[in-house]
Amino acid sequence: MRTERSVHRTILPLLVVASLPLILGLVFGAFGHVRTDGGDREHSAESVSLPTQSGESDVSVEEAIANRRSRREYGEEALSRRELGQLLWAAQGVTEGTTGYRAAPSAGALYPLEVYVVVGTPGVDDLEKGIYHYRPENHELTRRKIGTVQSELRAAGVDQEPIGEAAIDIVVCAVDERATGKYGERGRKRYVPMEAGHAGENLYLQAEALGLATVSIGAFSDDHVRDVLGIPTSQRPLYIFPVGGRT
Numbered sequence: 341m342r343t344e345r346s347v348h349r350t351i352l353p354l355l356v357v358a359s360l361p362l363i364l365g366l367v368f369g370a371f372g373h374v375r376t377d378g379g380d381r382e383h384s385a386e387s388v389s390l391p392t393q394s395g396e397s398d399v400s401v402e403e404a405i406a407n408r409r410s411r412r413e414y415g416e417e418a419l420s421r422r423e424l425g426q427l428l429w430a431a432q433g434v435t436e437g438t439t440g441y442r443a444a445p446s447a448g449a450l451y452p453l454e455v456y457v458v459v460g461t462p463g464v465d466d467l468e469k470g471i472y473h474y475r476p477e478n479h480e481l482t483r484r485k486i487g488t489v490q491s492e493l494r495a496a497g498v499d500q501e502p503i504g505e506a507a508i509d510i511v512v513c514a515v516d517e518r519a520t521g522k523y524g525e526r527g528r529k530r531y532v533p534m535e536a537g538h539a540g541e542n543l544y545l546q547a548e549a550l551g552l553a554t555v556s557i558g559a560f561s562d563d564h565v566r567d568v569l570g571i572p573t574s575q576r577p578l579y580i581f582p583v584g585g586r587t
């Protein structure tokens with residue numbers, strides 16, 4: 341009896357220690373977010389390709405500006421992947437391959453913005469509900485989490501209905517450090533929010549040209565949005581754009 345107990349005492353802790361990697365792997369692999377380091381590194385995240393942007397539209401830039409409106413009601417149709425790709429390209433896509441310059445201007449071409457997509461209901465054709473991160477350099481998404489997230493994002497956005505009712509929510513965040521390294525506080529206080537404004541207006545006008553509906557949302561809890569997206573404190577959420585079809 342005594343021997344059996346001592347064997348258990350020795351073997352049980354060993355078994356627990358040996359199983360730790362498996363237990364941690366299951367917990368974080370199945371339910372955890374893929375963390376980023378200042379938006380630069382993403383581990384073992386699956387890539388989702390987006391159609392090449394078309395570069396053509398029947399709507400002139402003047403018409404898009406004239407007709408742009410904040411629209412808070414959305415249709416029941418899912419967005420197409422082409423529409424999603426076009427929206428993300430307008431916000432932060434690379435428009436000059438050799439330099440890496442993007443659709444929206446950036447102080448010192450430092451590109452502090454990181455763009456996330458929360459796919460809800462009705463969502464996007466052939467894309468599971470969840471959280472995705474836009475990678476401008478490859479014009480693709482990396483999948484961060486699969487599951488229902490939109491209702492929690494709505495809660496983070498002081499329960500604003502458009503966030504929960506749109507097909508998707510595009511969340512524009514910033515890694516301030518990329519701008520403060522060169523520009524100090526001016527980078528954080530002025531340049532970064534200005535850049536979010538540029539990306540945001542591009543999103544509005546692109547949505548207009550595609551016949552979609554969107555609204556810029558600035559009222560939300562930064563910490564709660566960070567928590568929902570699973571992003572570190574080095575990233576600051578600046579805007580939420582619910583996007584859907586027109587009613």
Ligand SMILES: Cc1cc2nc3c(=O)[nH]c(=O)nc-3n(C[C@H](O)[C@H](O)[C@H](O)COP(=O)(O)O)c2cc1C
Pocket residue numbers: 408409410411412500555556557558559560
């Ligand atoms: C910085 C900023 C923050 C905003 N935040 C919200 C918001 O939290 N919720 C909302 O419904 N609209 C928000 N809006 C949209 C404004 O309400 C909208 O732009 C304004 O009513 C003018 O309407 P228009 O965009 O159709 O011209 C925001 C707009 C800006 C520029």
